[in-house]
Amino acid sequence: MRPLKVEYCGEWYTVNEGEAFGIGRESDLTIDDNPYLHRTFLTLSSEYGLWWLSNVGQLLSATVSDATGSVQAWVAPGAKLPLVFQTVHVMFSAGSTTYDFTIHAEEDFYNTSLTARPADGGTTILPVTLTTSQRLLVVALAEHVLSQPSAGRSVVPTSAEAAARLGWSMTTFNRKLDNVCEKLDKIGVDGLRGGRGRLATNRRARLVEYAVATRLVSTDDLTLLDGADDGPDGDAEGTDPAA
Numbered sequence: 001m002r003p004l005k006v007e008y009c010g011e012w013y014t015v016n017e018g019e020a021f022g023i024g025r026e027s028d029l030t031i032d033d034n035p036y037l038h039r040t041f042l043t044l045s046s047e048y049g050l051w052w053l054s055n056v057g058q059l060l061s062a063t064v065s066d067a068t069g070s071v072q073a074w075v076a077p078g079a080k081l082p083l084v085f086q087t088v089h090v091m092f093s094a095g096s097t098t099y100d101f102t103i104h105a106e107e108d109f110y111n112t113s114l115t116a117r118p119a120d121g122g123t124t125i126l127p128v129t130l131t132t133s134q135r136l137l138v139v140a141l142a143e144h145v146l147s148q149p150s151a152g153r154s155v156v157p158t159s160a161e162a163a164a165r166l167g168w169s170m171t172t173f174n175r176k177l178d179n180v181c182e183k184l185d186k187i188g189v190d191g192l193r194g195g196r197g198r199l200a201t202n203r204r205a206r207l208v209e210y211a212v213a214t215r216l217v218s219t220d221d222l223t224l225l226d227g228a229d230d231g232p233d234g235d236a237e238g239t240d241p242a243a
Helices: 132-147 159-166 170-186 203-213 219-230
Strands: 004-008 011-015 021-024 042-047 050-055 062-066 072-075 080-082 087-094 097-104 153-155 193-195
Touching: 004 021, 050 062, 062 203, 072 080, 087 203, 097 132, 097 203, 132 153, 132 159, 132 170, 132 203, 132 219, 159 170, 170 203
Parallel strands: none
Antiparallel strands: 004 011, 004 097, 021 042, 042 050, 050 080, 062 072, 062 087, 087 097, 097 153
16 A cells, blocks of 8 residues: 655655554644643554544544545544545644644545535535525634644634624624534534533534535635624525524
């Protein structure tokens, strides 16, 4: 098998067949000295003619997507995922910090392409359609991740910081955050609920991971924040019950 290349913060690492490559706080790829991060959180290894990404941690999960964002998986503790695409993006959060890195293979087993593109320039990745204010909320939370020049680490803002960035009250922000999380939870997005109807405490970070990994929002959306102070109710979306 040909080796893998891992890109993180502008640095490149080589993973050879027959070697287990660790990623974490104290591993072959040392992500950060973040105490919320496992010493070894993820591993890359070869088995059955494939490369595999394994979550060997006990608390954290990782969001994995292909280069187009049309295929996305959530790798929970104890799970492992075959790497069948030539480019794979990995995102995860530890505490208030979100990290991402990219895995490059010299060949792929499957190809993906975007088959559904919105005709009006709106944000649509079937079956999810965001209203204007919901999209603003997601962009405000993902701003630091989207604006970083290369894969690395960034901080997801608190609800109070994001609300202030948008010029919204906390009541409005929390209501709209609830609506977005509930909308995504209904289509099967993991990690946004804490069980028994409760929303997960780390839902902001999980929401950012999913939205960026699936290209639900992109760097092109950052310009929306320039007019955020116009208020959340100035768009024509009153017919949407989840607005």
